Amino acid sequence: MAANAPSHSMKKLINNVDDLVPESLAGLQAAHPDLVRIDAANNVVIRKDAPRQGKVGLISGGGSGHEPMHGGYVGLGMLDAACAGNVFTSPVPDQMEAATRAVDGGKGVLHIVKNYTGDVLNFEMAAELVAGEIEVKSVVTNDDVAVQDSLYTAGRRGVGVTVLLEKIVGARAEAGASLDEVAATAEKVNGQGRSMGLALTSCIVPAAGTPTFQIGDDEVEVGIGIHGEPGRRREKLRPVDEMAEWLVTPIVQDLGLKAGDSVLAFVNGMGGTPLIELYTAFNSVNKILGGQGIKIGRSLVGNYITSLEMAGFSVTLLRLDDELTKLWDAPVHTPALRWGV
Amino acid sequence: MAANAPSHSMKKLINNVDDLVPESLAGLQAAHPDLVRIDAANNVVIRKDAPRQGKVGLISGGGSGHEPMHGGYVGLGMLDAACAGNVFTSPVPDQMEAATRAVDGGKGVLHIVKNYTGDVLNFEMAAELVAGEIEVKSVVTNDDVAVQDSLYTAGRRGVGVTVLLEKIVGARAEAGASLDEVAATAEKVNGQGRSMGLALTSCIVPAAGTPTFQIGDDEVEVGIGIHGEPGRRREKLRPVDEMAEWLVTPIVQDLGLKAGDSVLAFVNGMGGTPLIELYTAFNSVNKILGGQGIKIGRSLVGNYITSLEMAGFSVTLLRLDDELTKLWDAPVHTPALRWGV
Amino acid sequence: MLQGVESWLRAAATRVHEAAPSLTALDQAIGDGDHGINLDRGFGAIVAMLDERPSPEDGTRDAAATADLLRQAGKTLISKVGGASGPLYGTAFLRGAGAVAGDHPSAAAAFVAALEAATGGIAALGKSAEGEKTMLDALFPAARAARASLDGGGDLAAVTGAARDAAGAGAEATIPMLATKGRASYLGERSIGHQDPGATSAALLLAVVAEVAGAAAADASGATA
Amino acid sequence: MLQGVESWLRAAATRVHEAAPSLTALDQAIGDGDHGINLDRGFGAIVAMLDERPSPEDGTRDAAATADLLRQAGKTLISKVGGASGPLYGTAFLRGAGAVAGDHPSAAAAFVAALEAATGGIAALGKSAEGEKTMLDALFPAARAARASLDGGGDLAAVTGAARDAAGAGAEATIPMLATKGRASYLGERSIGHQDPGATSAALLLAVVAEVAGAAAADASGATA
């Protein structure tokens, strides 16, 4: 082992592995008692003032390890509840059932689901558990261009667009739209946004205790998801300008973006990459899009949908129009995103 | 080398090492064109609408690698300009001179300086460069309880309190206070806040290319600063509840906090530690303070003053009163902190 | 059958716990590194459920009691496992419960019916088929082999043994497969060369069935000897 | 003197560049790992300044021209280095410039005066003294040794040689010291056992002075031989 090779065993700010998720949620509540409460029996983060009568309830959820997603997005103008599964493991139907019941204000509930078999199945089962009692619709995000879309496979993963969708659809729900309208906006956002990511390092699932994959000092995994998994292919580490091209080009192609189009550009860190690098990556993305005449109408830079302490980044582009821009700009007040209030 | 030992050589999202700081600043500007502009000749981030006539100018600065500090704190209700040095190297007087001139609105300029020899000397020289032209006062933050204070040494380091001070003093300046008043509030915040931090890993200064220190898989450095340096002592990794005690206890003692006191509790990540862990650490801090009857009146959790990609966390406690609480709650709109607007 | 199923669940919990690290390691290679953890949590919860569960009321039919136990085990998996395997295995148990509730000429026949129903349930819920590099690649061959053994007059030990062998071979056969379902599908060509964790756990569960059934048979033959 | 100082600055730039990794490594141990990088940037900028700088006007006194060059070098360090060493070394050069501008009986005397002024300037700006594990622990002994050599009739080669030797010994003597100034002070007892990077770079700069002065002396003796 090289003299200064850092640790590869697990080094985390935790007590017992089994307590990580509930303790982290307790910390979220302690830090934001004005915004959220926790249903500790179900590991559900609930908007403080839920249920709000006359407002469509929005819930999401997924495995933990993606913080601030989803618990950090509960609050005014975004989610009404978020279900936290174990690390990288979809929550169970009981959790989504509890969340759905907690947020229903009589106008129905939208389930925002990322396209992973586990998430889809567990949300579906939850919807069955409240069928006939609460009207539920679902939107399944599947924005990851690294994976080819196909009817015959598990399809594309839901990644960065999920964050943007929760914000935008949250604004629509806050404004009093019906469940059908909210669901339609959700489908629109999912249809207009695409993402792709790469990893510089792996990460350690606490209960596993070892890195999910091994990677050389000069290698990157391109086309990763958000579960610490390896990507579609392995490449040599290159200057960030070039690596940003690897991510931006397939997205631009998939969305068919042209000169004059306006996008929300979202450069997301995978959890262990500091802002100095993320802004450098944003600079690369800005240069690439600028070179093609694509306008950055709105932007978001930071660690918003993560894979524990993985180093790396993803790029999400969302085609903007007036409606989406207005909904993006609308007030939001959650632990992780806040403006206009 | 163990089969799955991760890389220890440099793996960052950068182009050329020498371009990192300017490119990262360019990214900041591209992402926040409504908030900041960059003086690229001097690597200074300037509030878009500076200078504001009749408002005391606030500038800060320091080595890069602490993002979002300081460039991410430029904007309404916080800094008017931030000088970015090379990584972990204080900026030079020319930069602070340029910043001071750029933000002076006729009411004088406050220099917010962290207590490191380099920062103090370079800011002093800058103040001399504008002496007679612009009235300058300085506040030097020195809140790190890991270091014993003494007239005969370099003294305590300026760490987490700097972030809180920039926010609070920014609100005071925004409200039209005089330079003396703004400086007095700055001294008050520095006097009422203390911090301490620990590291799980080292970090790699880009121009050096290797980790600043070596550390075992089961070891932590306690009493670190924010420059990737080793701390006062090395300990074995322990549950976060216990490690939080190591940090909170000296702060509580140094501030003389008692049951009934109210504090702003700030749990800060060193750059590579994800939010799931930071909220878990906040939960520990909350339990410790709660056990002593100390009330958390306000809180902040996230990566706000960092050491590149270092894993670890620091705790800052600021004794609150009505004045500071009101200033903390006042509107702020910067790339990294935003509320009330 | 009730006793046999309870013994199986308890033995499976022990074996899943032992195998959890290796199942997780398989999932690290082509998934997200939690399959062993997930199943261990689920079967741990099943044991807790077994420990607390009142014995069936006197006079309950064995088939009904067995179905009820399997149903509770399935619900436990659904409530505790999460991920893809929670609903899939949970549904398998619920379907298995439905199948054993009916009239069967023998325990072996009930087992085959349950295995077939479970396998079909997973395929329906997962919208998946054989050859996609999932647990189904252990289960479909196992169900076919069990049916063939039963048709050939096999007793419970023979039938479960056939299922075990076919499931083991099926799990191994996933190695060269290209995944089209589950997380491994995201890897494209890179999924080739790794054994599917779900197929591996399915084979393990069937190995424990055979073990328990074999032990019961040995006991029985010992008793009659 | 002008020629000698320019040669020194160029040679120092080369040697600082070569030594940068080891200076940085020393700073990694008890500082923040940038000292070599900082000085390399600063001396690189000095060379660029030298390359662009017009020759002094005809008739400029050598002392005045030398002082001007040192002043520009000091300003360059202040504008380019940052950190603690930028203002400290920059101020040292400015003070040295002030000292050489005066009347001196010899180049050796001018050197000693400049070294003393530089050392005092650092101490004043840094609010530091000998024994605090800083560059002053190379510079103060060097200034004393140079003065003693000069008082004993030493020429430039002897005086700079004495400074070099004392600075080298002084830098080594920082190893067992407890730091009370600079970043190393934050480490408390853990600063003990490491050589101070600033003392090391100061010793290096003085070694280059001696080298250049020695070479000049050899040239001169070669020329008169």
Ligand SMILES: Nc1ncnc2c1ncn2[C@@H]1O[C@H](COP(=O)(O)OP(=O)(O)O)[C@@H](O)[C@H]1O
């Ligand atoms: N659509 C599907 N049909 C059948 N089995 C599936 C399907 N998707 C995934 N699986 C099985 O689930 C296993 C993964 O389970 P697990 O790791 O617990 O869940 P997750 O993938 O959500 O982390 C895979 O190895 C595969 O055998």
Ligand SMILES: Nc1ncnc2c1ncn2[C@@H]1O[C@H](COP(=O)(O)OP(=O)(O)O)[C@@H](O)[C@H]1O
């Ligand atoms: N107060 C001081 N007086 C004299 N020298 C000092 C003082 N503080 C620091 N130094 C010197 O500066 C050196 C560090 O320089 P450098 O690494 O470039 O700056 P920084 O510490 O800001 O990163 C130390 O090794 C020490 O010799």
Ligand SMILES: [Mg+2]
């Ligand atoms: Mg999973």
Ligand SMILES: [Mg+2]
């Ligand atoms: Mg430095």
Ligand SMILES: [Mg+2]
């Ligand atoms: Mg898995």
Ligand SMILES: [Mg+2]
């Ligand atoms: Mg240094």
